[in-house]
Amino acid sequence: MSFLKDEMTGLSIEDIGAKKQRSMYRLKIQSKFAIMERRFEDAIATLTKILQCVTLQYGRDDNQTVPILSEMCWCYVQFGDKKRAVQSLGRMKRINKNHPLVTIQEKLIRQMRNSGNRSRTRVEMTLCKCSNPYCSKVEHKKGEFSLCDRCESVKYCSRQCQVQHWKAGHRKQCGK
Ligand SMILES: [Zn+2]
Numbered sequence: 001m002s003f004l005k006d007e008m009t010g011l012s013i014e015d016i017g018a019k020k021q022r023s024m025y026r027l028k029i030q031s032k033f034a035i036m037e038r039r040f041e042d043a044i045a046t047l048t049k050i051l052q053c054v055t056l057q058y059g060r061d062d063n064q065t066v067p068i069l070s071e072m073c074w075c076y077v078q079f080g081d082k083k084r085a086v087q088s089l090g091r092m093k094r095i096n097k098n099h100p101l102v103t104i105q106e107k108l109i110r111q112m113r114n115s116g117n118r119s120r121t122r123v124e125m126t127l128c129k130c131s132n133p134y135c136s137k138v139e140h141k142k143g144e145f146s147l148c149d150r151c152e153s154v155k156y157c158s159r160q161c162q163v164q165h166w167k168a169g170h171r172k173q174c175g176k
C-alpha cells in the first residue's frame with residue numbers, strides 16, 4: 001500500500017529529485033542570461049544560489065563547485081571587484097589546484113583592472129553536506145559542522161567521519 005501513500009502526498013522521491021533538477025536548470029539559465037546581459041550582480045546572486053544547492057547535495061569540496069566558482073570569479077573580474085575575484089579563485093584552488101579553469105581565471109585576474117567596485121551581493125556561508133562520501137548528514141544550521149583545519153575545504157559532521165574520509169583518500173587531497 002505504500003505506493004498509495006505516495007499518491008496521496010502527491011510527490012514521490014523521484015518527483016522531488018526532478019523538481020530540484022528543474023529549479024537548478026532554471027537558475028543556470030537565469031545566470032547565463034544575466035551574464036549575457038552584463039547584469040553581473042544578478043548573475044553573482046544566482047550563481048550563489050546554485051552553489052548553495054550543490055554544496056547542500058554534494059559537499060563543499062565537490063568538483064562540480066569549480067565551474068560555478070569560476071563563473072562567479074569571471075563576473076567579479078568584469079565587475080572590477082578584484083578582492084572577491086581573488087577570493088573565488090582561492091576557493092577553486094583549494095578544491096582542485098590543477099583544474100584548467102584555475103589557470104584561465106588566474107590569467108584574467110592578472111590582466112584585470114581594479115575599478116574599485118565592490119559587489120553588494122553577499123556570499124553567505126551555506127548549509128553543507130558532510131564531506132565524507134559515506135555519510136549523508138546535512139547541517140541543520142550554518143557552521144554546525146567543522147572544517148578540516150589543514151585545508152579548510154572539507155567539512156565533517158563528526159570526528160569519525162573525518163577519520164573515515166582521511167583513510168578513504170582525503171589524506172592525499174588535503175593541503176595540496
Ligand atoms: Zn558525516
Ligand SMILES: [Zn+2]
Nearest residue numbers: 148150151174
Ligand atoms: Zn583537509
